[in-house]
Amino acid sequence: MKKRILSLFVLIVLSSCASKKEILYMQDAIEQNNSEVNYESANIQPNDILKITVESTIPEAAIPYNKSRAIGAQPQNLQVLQLDGYLVSVDNTIKFPVLGEISTANKTTKALEAEIKDRLISGGHLLDPTVNVRLINAKVTILGEVNKPGTYSFTEQNITILQALGYAGDLTINGKRDDILITREVDGVRKISHIDLTSASFMNSEFYFIKPNDNIIVSPNNPKVKSAGFVGNVGTILTIASLALSVTILLTR
Known part of the structure; x- marks a missing residue:
């Protein structure tokens, strides 16, 4: 019985952890070394x-x-x-x-x-x-698993998605780095893209440079979703597992 409780405890903890592969940015960055940067000016839009x-x-x-x-x-x-x-x-x-x-x-x-x-x-x-x-009213909205979600103004002609996320204090440890959602409206047409920050290939995307009025949405990663849907967070899991183990020990003496 004790072994089963311990096994369940280990499985819960492991399922609540993100792997190194899910957390590190641009893991193949060396492949983009010395690559050409293509600057692009945005068209003027209504309400600019x-x-x-x-x-x-x-x-x-x-x-x-x-x-x-x-x-x-x-x-x-x-x-x-x-x-x-x-x-x-x-x-x-x-x-x-x-x-x-x-x-x-x-x-x-x-x-x-x-x-x-x-x-x-x-x-x-x-x-x-x-x-x-x-x-003079360029702005980007960043929502979801970032440290400081909100709408940020910028005056530079070209800023990257990494710079924009920097305004928001970077992703939290629970942010899904391999599936960043970006929405953009250009000349009356809405474009939606998914960016994988764990691979440097996004630097060649048309969404590498942010355009005025872009929206960036960072979803929670799988461990965050699982913990939120199960019992709340890792601290709560540890507390419950500890209580369950204590009760089991008392009952099996």
């Missing part, structure tokens, strides 16, 4: 907020083409910039001073810069303008 600045060799001439911007103005915080930015409509357009409505459909920020510059020159507005377009 853009900061657009126009400069000219004659600063005063560029004033009408800038929103609430005075020469020599002090830097503003991000929230103020967002309130003063250009909100992309659901029709993929923005309303630009003097030039009127401009389409952002299927355009990156660089492509929009080129179009605005071309309009300013071809329309005789400015001779040699400099146009800068920045996305």
